Amino acid sequence: MSRLRWNQDDFAIARRNMVEQQLKARGLADERVLEAMSRVPRHFFVDEAQAAQAYRDTPLPIGYGQTISQPYIVGLMVEALGLSPGDRVLEIGAGSGYQTAILAELAAEVLAVERLKPLFLKGRANLARLGLTNIRLKLDDGTLGWPELAPYQAVVVAAGGPRVPQPLVDQLAPGGRLIVPVGPTEKSQKLTLITKDQEGRLSRSTLGDCRFVALVGRHAWSD
Numbered sequence: 001m002s003r004l005r006w007n008q009d010d011f012a013i014a015r016r017n018m019v020e021q022q023l024k025a026r027g028l029a030d031e032r033v034l035e036a037m038s039r040v041p042r043h044f045f046v047d048e049a050q051a052a053q054a055y056r057d058t059p060l061p062i063g064y065g066q067t068i069s070q071p072y073i074v075g076l077m078v079e080a081l082g083l084s085p086g087d088r089v090l091e092i093g094a095g096s097g098y099q100t101a102i103l104a105e106l107a108a109e110v111l112a113v114e115r116l117k118p119l120f121l122k123g124r125a126n127l128a129r130l131g132l133t134n135i136r137l138k139l140d141d142g143t144l145g146w147p148e149l150a151p152y153q154a155v156v157v158a159a160g161g162p163r164v165p166q167p168l169v170d171q172l173a174p175g176g177r178l179i180v181p182v183g184p185t186e187k188s189q190k191l192t193l194i195t196k197d198q199e200g201r202l203s204r205s206t207l208g209d210c211r212f213v214a215l216v217g218r219h220a221w222s223d
């Protein structure tokens with residue numbers, strides 16, 4: 001890797017390679033998701049010193065013991081949400097705001113919750129810099145959801161807890177999809193998909209093993 005500063009063309013090339021080699025090559029195929037991930041500048045969401053690493057096939061630290069998820073995992077979760085342009089999405093664990101930006105490209109509105117104030121401020125600044133306007137961000141325990149604005153066609157949780165937080169299931173619209181990493185320890189989880197049909201019946205499946213930072217809150221791990 002060159003020690004020279006990267007220019008925007010270098011980032012665009014790295015981003016295109018990321019989409020080809022990490023997302024498409026592993027079977028992600030939703031054109032809208034792939035396009036959004038080719039557009040959103042992931043290097044905006046990490047510290048400047050790490051910008052050259054931003055398109056690597058790995059999670060990266062964003063401070064306070066948290067990480068920006070691996071690009072493939074973001075793509076997998078967002079594709080599984082099956083978003084339509086008119087949807088309202090609830091995101092728990094906004095962190096750097098990277099996944100929030102991808103969701104905002106694909107849905108009508110994103111409501112995002114982050115519990116750590118410094119990350120909430122960082123995420124808000126990153127998203128403002130991109131000029132995205134269809135996002136509302138709140139500093140709170142996201143395991144409680146965002147009841148005032150429910151229901152949501154899609155809910156996505158970017159941290160792993162011991163069970164599916166019930167408020168998030170309650171706030172899911174009929175026909176909606178919820179994705180949350182669930183596992184008995186903070187070290188390993190199954191990426192869990194809950195769907196609610198038009199009659200409100202729930203079904204549950206898993207998308208594979210994963211390893212997320214801890215979901216900390218009233219309906220998850222305690223502090």
Ligand code: SAH
Binds near residue numbers: 067159216
């Ligand atoms: N999607 C983020 C991933 C950040 S890591 C990104 O692209 O950068 C997961 C985030 O979940 C962390 O920022 C952590 O502080 C946050 N988090 C953990 N428990 C939470 C809770 N109960 N409510 C809201 N955010 C939570």
